[in-house]
Each structure stands twice: as structure tokens, then as C-alpha cells.
Amino acid sequence: MSLRLKAFSILFAGISWVSVSYAQTCDSNFLGTKTLYHAPKGAAVKIPTGYEPVFINYVGRHGARHLTKSPESSYAYRLLQQADSSQALTPTGLQLKRMVMALQKVEKGKTKSISAEGRAELQGIAGRLYAANQPVFAGKPKVDVTITKEVRTRQSADAFVQQLQTLAPQADVVERGVNDTTLRFYDLSPAYTQFEDKGNWTKAMVLLQQQKHISAINQQVAARFFKADFLKKLSTENQSDFTNDVFGFATIVHSLAAEIKEAGYSAKELDFSSLFTCQELNTLAYIDQADDYLKKGPGTNTLGLPIKIAAPLLADLVKTTDAYLNGSPVKAQLHFAHAETVSPLATLLGMEPAAVASKNIIGFNQHWQASAIIPLSANIAWVLYKNTKGNYLIQFLLNERPVKIIGLQPSTGSFYQWIAVRKFYLNRLAQIGASINMNGRAYLESIK
Structure with missing residues (x-):
């Protein structure tokens, strides 16, 4: 979308005056984390033969907001x-x-509330998540929902779940309420x-x-x-x-x-x-995005403090997937949080390009764009697939697009063996002094 910057006259308080004129066209790249969510385009990724989706872990940012x-x-x-x-x-x-x-x-x-645009974003994502993973919602699946203390995450969850229940009315949605340890970890770490x-x-x-x-x-x-x-x-x-x-x-x-x-x-x-001016917008956006990159993203260290604090959420994703494999009736875990949640998690998971540190900070935006990683309604999903032989693959999605995991070899295409994924993330948690059985609050309070 382009913005035409041109002079226009306005009558205000009885005085006729004209704004400064800029004969130029600016794009909307300056929006950064306020970029509206755009559904992915292109054909769906082909699922390996014999596999179907059986479990989803979803972590999403709230929708477009006031x-x-x-x-x-x-x-x-x-x-x-x-x-x-x-x-x-x-x-x-x-x-x-x-x-x-x-x-x-x-x-x-x-x-502090989401806007009409935000509700539409979340409903669209819910509809596409259902359409791409209908076997997960077959029968009477149990769906768990967690949020943060902020009203916009409650509103986002409501918009998402309302659309999901329209498509899968038999789903048993369980509201787990606020879980700030896993979703607002950035507020609970003194360091x-x-x-x-x-x-x-x-x-x-x-x-x-x-x-x-x-x-x-x-x-x-x-x-x-x-x-x-x-x-x-x-x-x-x-x-x-x-x-x-x-x-x-x-x-x-x-x-x-x-x-x-x-x-x-x-x-x-x-x-x-x-x-x-366009130059001013672009420069201010560059600095705004740098702030996100250095405080919420990989910065110069993909396992630095801004990333380590996401460990309780990663541990929860592994534990809930384990629980499903051990017989839990919960087929989908839905988490609604913030950009400060999604960005560190994407880096800790090793998602490309979210987890690329910059050797030259001046050019950080050549590989890390807030608009692509944490726009409004940004989301991460890992989807577990099973075949008739009882083997499990997992696919990682960032804003509904399959991504590679840096340091992990896929089994085929963008699909990874769950056994390898679990081992990979247990090792990553151990690297930063965490584990899936840790006390998340104590970890956040003690981490340096």
C-alpha cells in the first residue's frame, strides 16, 4: 500500500492554511511491528505421503490494536x-x-483493545489453521487456551476461538486463563x-x-x-x-x-x-526496528538474555507435546501473547531468519525485518504429523509459512523427525540453564 504525500488545504478555527508539500510517494515499510497481518500466498506445502496432522501448538501475538x-x-x-x-x-x-x-x-x-482489523486478522488465521489441519479437530477434540493479563490477548483469543468453534462446533475449548510465566516472561525477569x-x-x-x-x-x-x-x-x-x-x-x-x-x-x-518525508519515515522506522532487534530479537547473540527468558515457553511446548503423545486429549494448545513473546521464542527455536544474529549491526535489517517476523497477529505454530506406522514428523510455521530450523536437519522438505526435534530442544534448554521440568518462575528470577 502506498501513501501519497501531497499538499491539502484545511480550514481550522477560521484560518485557512496549507500543509507542507512533499511531492513523493512513500511505501508502508515504516510500520514495523504495527504492520498489518497478511495471509501467506501460494500453494500449500505438500504433506509427506501417509502422514496427517494430529496436534498443534500455537503461539500468537494479539491482533491489530488501538x-x-x-x-x-x-x-x-x-x-x-x-x-x-x-x-x-x-x-x-x-x-x-x-x-x-x-x-x-x-x-x-x-x-489497549484490539481493533476491528485485529479481530478480522485473528479470525482469518483461525480459519486457515482449521482448513489446513482438519484431522486435528475431528471428533470432539480438547483445545486449551492461555492468555496474558492484558485485555487485548483475551480479545484476540475470543476472536480466534469464535471462528474456530464456528468451523468445529464439537471442539471442547478449555480456558486456562492467564499464564504470565510462559507468555509474559519478559516482565518476570529482574535481569x-x-x-x-x-x-x-x-x-x-x-x-x-x-x-x-x-x-x-x-x-x-x-x-x-x-x-x-x-x-x-x-x-x-x-x-x-x-x-x-x-x-x-x-x-x-x-x-x-x-x-x-x-x-x-x-x-x-x-x-x-x-x-x-519518506526519508524521515524510513529512518525513524530503522531506529524503531533496531530497538526491537536488540531488545526482543537475536541482536548480536542468539542465546543472549533477551532469548533465554523464553525458556519457560519452549519447555511448555515440549511438555505439552509429550503429554499429547502420552495420551492427553488436548489436540491443540493455543497461546495468545505479545511481540515480546513471539520474537524471543522464534529465535530460541532457531527459526530462520528470526534467529540470525548480526555481525554488522548497521546492516541488521538486511536479514531481520520486524514486519516479517512480528507484525500484528504474528504467530508461531508447530504441527505434529503421524503416519499409520506411528512415526511422527513436525513442521514449524512462522506467520503461517514453513521455516527451517538453524542447526537441525529436516527429514524431508520442511518436516523434521519429532525425536530429533525433542532432543535438539532439550539440549538447547540445557545450554541456557533450563529444563522442561524446571520451575519457570524461579528460572526467570535467577537468570543472569
Whole structure:
């Protein structure tokens, strides 16, 4: 989808004014983790002869969502109000203020929730999961569902399960409730909390920001909205916070098409990206994505702290698969969580390209793209297949696409022997001081 950035006139508060004109076309690659989910295209992968799917472990991010905090609680909102009261907004600043006020109306009472787009994403995934794995849902299968404490994961689970039960009404869905140890592990590790604040990633981020001249861009953006005297009072940090807020608005509105229309606005009236140049959008997106790569992804170490913390979830995936093989009636384990869950798990599993560390941090985005790995409704599934001889194969899917596991040899195509997979992951857990029988909470509290 392309965004046409062009001048348009708006009548506001009795004053006619025109926005800054950018005669260029920008793509939507700047959305990063706010990229809308796209179903895979192409023919389905051929299942080895004699095998059929019998068990699924699914870990998914919540669907497209609203802001997690209201626009009026943002630094940008407060700064715009302050500047307006001092008559320090430029014509483009007045335009931005109007847009933020409109977004506030759209978001009122909806923050932290998934959007209509998010519900549609999850229902689509559920429908395709069922269609590709109908033998799993034959008879009266038991389906277990776990979520996190955040309402958007509950809403995502509801949307997904509602669609699944429409297709498999006989399924016995059991709500296991919140399991933050396996799904919000990043909040339960003191070492990771400290890393997130002051980890070794900060050196890489400073380098990237210098390479991309972020301070100059922040000042350039702020100067578009505030008059010179007011701008002089803003520190470098102020300019950064302001720009990040407005960039965040530019990325979130793509998830809110239905809600924007319902509130009586057009997409153009909330097109925050029209206030940036393409270069600015791409540069801000690069830094935003670097932050995800260094804190949630492989960074420079595929078994570093941001990845180790996913061990309780990996252990759970192995244990529940073992339980199925030992006679458990649960045919599908469905987990609904966050980007901070999916990305570390993909790396710990060794999924390509999610688990590729960068030797040259400047070019990290040549092989790691947030839009491909952790878009909205991102998901990981491992699907167990069985043949009439009692042999088991497993296929790994990232966003519904088969992927290779780095360091593990497939049996055929994109299918792996379960025995080899289980051994591989038990060894990986041991490498990071974990096991399938560990106390997950204690592990997270003690890991360094």
C-alpha cells in the first residue's frame, strides 16, 4: 500500500492554511511491528505421503490494536497544547494538533483493545489453521487456551476461538486463563528488566542513531510544528520524545480504519505520515526496528538474555507435546501473547531468519525485518504429523509459512523427525540453564 504525500488545504478555527508539500510517494515499510497481518500466498506445502496432522501448538501475538495509552496522555499532546496557548504553533503545528484531537476522539474508551482489523486478522488465521489441519479437530477434540493479563490477548483469543468453534462446533475449548510465566516472561525477569533499561544494546543504539543523524531529524521534525522561539526551549530529549509520539500515531492509524470511519473522519484527516518525508519515515522506522532487534530479537547473540527468558515457553511446548503423545486429549494448545513473546521464542527455536544474529549491526535489517517476523497477529505454530506406522514428523510455521530450523536437519522438505526435534530442544534448554521440568518462575528470577 502506498501513501501519497501531497499538499491539502484545511480550514481550522477560521484560518485557512496549507500543509507542507512533499511531492513523493512513500511505501508502508515504516510500520514495523504495527504492520498489518497478511495471509501467506501460494500453494500449500505438500504433506509427506501417509502422514496427517494430529496436534498443534500455537503461539500468537494479539491482533491489530488501538494505542496502549490515550493520545491526551502523550508528551506530544501536552507540548502541542502548551505551544498553542503560547501561539507558538506553525500552520503545520495547528494541523497536527487538530489531527491529535481527532485521534483522541477515535481512541476514547478503546485504548489497549484490539481493533476491528485485529479481530478480522485473528479470525482469518483461525480459519486457515482449521482448513489446513482438519484431522486435528475431528471428533470432539480438547483445545486449551492461555492468555496474558492484558485485555487485548483475551480479545484476540475470543476472536480466534469464535471462528474456530464456528468451523468445529464439537471442539471442547478449555480456558486456562492467564499464564504470565510462559507468555509474559519478559516482565518476570529482574535481569531482563535491567537489561531493557541499561543493557549492552545501548552502545549499538547510540552508534545507529549517530549513523542516521537522529538528533538532526528530530530537530527538523519539531521545527515543522513549532515556531523558532518555542523550539529553542526544547531539549534534544524533548524533541526525541515529541517525534517518537507523532511517529507512533503515524503507525497506529493503519490498524484503525473502521474506527476512524465510525468516528466520522476520513483516513486522510488522520494521515500523520503526511507530515513526514519518506526519508524521515524510513529512518525513524530503522531506529524503531533496531530497538526491537536488540531488545526482543537475536541482536548480536542468539542465546543472549533477551532469548533465554523464553525458556519457560519452549519447555511448555515440549511438555505439552509429550503429554499429547502420552495420551492427553488436548489436540491443540493455543497461546495468545505479545511481540515480546513471539520474537524471543522464534529465535530460541532457531527459526530462520528470526534467529540470525548480526555481525554488522548497521546492516541488521538486511536479514531481520520486524514486519516479517512480528507484525500484528504474528504467530508461531508447530504441527505434529503421524503416519499409520506411528512415526511422527513436525513442521514449524512462522506467520503461517514453513521455516527451517538453524542447526537441525529436516527429514524431508520442511518436516523434521519429532525425536530429533525433542532432543535438539532439550539440549538447547540445557545450554541456557533450563529444563522442561524446571520451575519457570524461579528460572526467570535467577537468570543472569
